Amino acid sequence: MSDSDTTSGSAASFQVGCSVVCDVVRKPKRKKRKSRSLHRLLGMISALPLVWVLLTGLVLNHSEDFGLDSVELESPLILSAYGMTPAGGAESLVLHGHSITSWDGVVFFDQRPLDLEGEIITALPMGDGMAIVSDSTVLRVDFEGSVIEKLDELSLPSIPLLEAGIFDGKMALRSSDSWHVADADWIEFSAISETVTPIRLQPLEDGDLKEALRSRWSGGGVSLSRFVLDLHAGNFLGSFAAYFYDFVVLCTLWLIATGIILQYRTNRRG
Amino acid sequence: MIFKSSFITPVRSFFGRAAFFVLAITFLGSFVSAAEKVYEKPSTFMTRHFGAIPQTQVITLSGTQSKQLKSILGHKYATKKIRYWQANGKAAWILEEKGKSEPITTGIIVKDGKISELKVLVYRESHGWEVTRPFFTKQFVGSSLDGKVLNKKVDGIVGATLSVRALKKLAAVALYLSQETGK
Structure with missing residues (x-):
């Protein structure tokens, strides 16, 4: 076969002697497909959230083994982010060496929460302990903070209570009509015409007590398992989380589909 | 930014x-x-039974009584003194016990050592409100104390197990305290 035979066939789908340096037979240019680059791009996009979900899922799968439920996160940053810190200012009163504090709906005896119905008004020092007064209830507590008895609408002169103070060494409560003074056993109340100086809670200054109450206000921290679950579920993305995960799911499905197609083509070409 | x-x-x-x-x-x-629902104000409950609210009386729990209440309730009673009202041979108790997480305020009338009425006055739990219904509370009428439990069987309610348990305990507490104050 001569050179002319090989070069003369211009209709052939390949040509010879494209270069003076080398004599290479080139296949015709094929249309460049985008499947592989798209596959790579989707792989990169999906990788981070998938790794995130897989790792957090792995941890959650063994939450009991890792004891995640027993670990509570009490970092101020996390508690604040979960909305588990009290709002507004704390008000407090020190009686018999114990502090009675009210902060955003929770009443504390020292650092222990007390079950008190209604809005706290004040606390009064009494001979055998103290009276913690809300607008609908009076709690009689001893020096250890144990509840001796609870006075509600059946035992109070009338509710709502508005103010409280000490009159002649006895508990005095003001309702809408007048001041009422309790007897020694807090059984009977008698109305008085005198005005009693009300005792009020005072703003609590910043300090160790305030910091301690801040972390106790919620009743505990956030369990680590709950925190990891929120990370896993993407709750940190808010309402956007569902759409983001939809996107990741679609990317992953597309990734699988393009992977199968690319593998099929590769096999077909040998 | x-x-x-x-x-x-x-x-x-x-x-x-x-x-x-x-x-x-x-x-x-x-x-x-804490979706508190008041079914009857304690003062109304009392007025309905006595006409007017009788003189308030107080029992200060002794060590033995506290232990007995603990064995009935499974824990210490919330207060050291308990108020009650007595007239016409009847004693009225307004007691509280937690169902799941919130206290159930219950009015109990005891006459001749037996419950003549048990009514849930304030219910604060989100579930188990069925215990407030008369079809359930009527079961307590006529019950007396047998040791530290009621002598009559009280049928439970599916989904309100803890509230049912709390009311049974309160009924037993009221009967026990009536025994103690009647001595």
Whole structure:
């Protein structure tokens, strides 16, 4: 076969002697497909959230083994982010060496929460302990903070209570009509015409007590398992989380589909 | 700055939502579940039975009585003194016991060592409100104390197990305290 035979066939789908340096037979240019680059791009996009979900899922799968439920996160940053810190200012009163504090709906005896119905008004020092007064209830507590008895609408002169103070060494409560003074056993109340100086809670200054109450206000921290679950579920993305995960799911499905197609083509070409 | 705000907003949103569930389900859950419903004011309950509210009386729990209440309730009673009202041979007790997480305020009338009425006055739990219904509370009428439990069987309610248990305990407490104050 001569050179002319090989070069003369211009209709052939390949040509010879494209270069003076080398004599290479080139296949015709094929249309460049985008499947592989798209596959790579989707792989990169999906990788981070998938790794995130897989790792957090792995941890959650063994939450009991890792004891995640027993670990509570009490970092101020996390508690604040979960909305588990009290709002507004704390008000407090020190009686018999114990502090009675009210902060955003929770009443504390020292650092222990007390079950008190209604809005706290004040606390009064009494001979055998103290009276913690809300607008609908009076709690009689001893020096250890144990509840001796609870006075509600059946035992109070009338509710709502508005103010409280000490009159002649006895508990005095003001309702809408007048001041009422309790007897020694807090059984009977008698109305008085005198005005009693009300005792009020005072703003609590910043300090160790305030910091301690801040972390106790919620009743505990956030369990680590709950925190990891929120990370896993993407709750940190808010309402956007569902759409983001939809996107990741679609990317992953597309990734699988393009992977199968690319593998099929590769096999077909040998 | 744009990056910062767009990042922080969803983070806050997440923690806000998470906080809602944590607060609602776990501890603090009390805010959501505390849908207090007053079925009858204690003063109305008392007036209905006595015409007017009788003189308030107080029992200060002795060591033995506290132990007995503990064995009935499974824990110490919330207060050291308990108020009650007595007239016309009847004693009225307004007692509280937690169902699941909130106290159930219950009015109990005891006459001749037997319960003549038990009524849930204030119910605060989010579930188990069926115990407030007369078809359930009527079961207590005529019950007396057999040791530290009621002598009559009280049928439970599916989904209100803890509230049913709490009311049974309160009924036993009222009967026991009536025995003690009647001595």
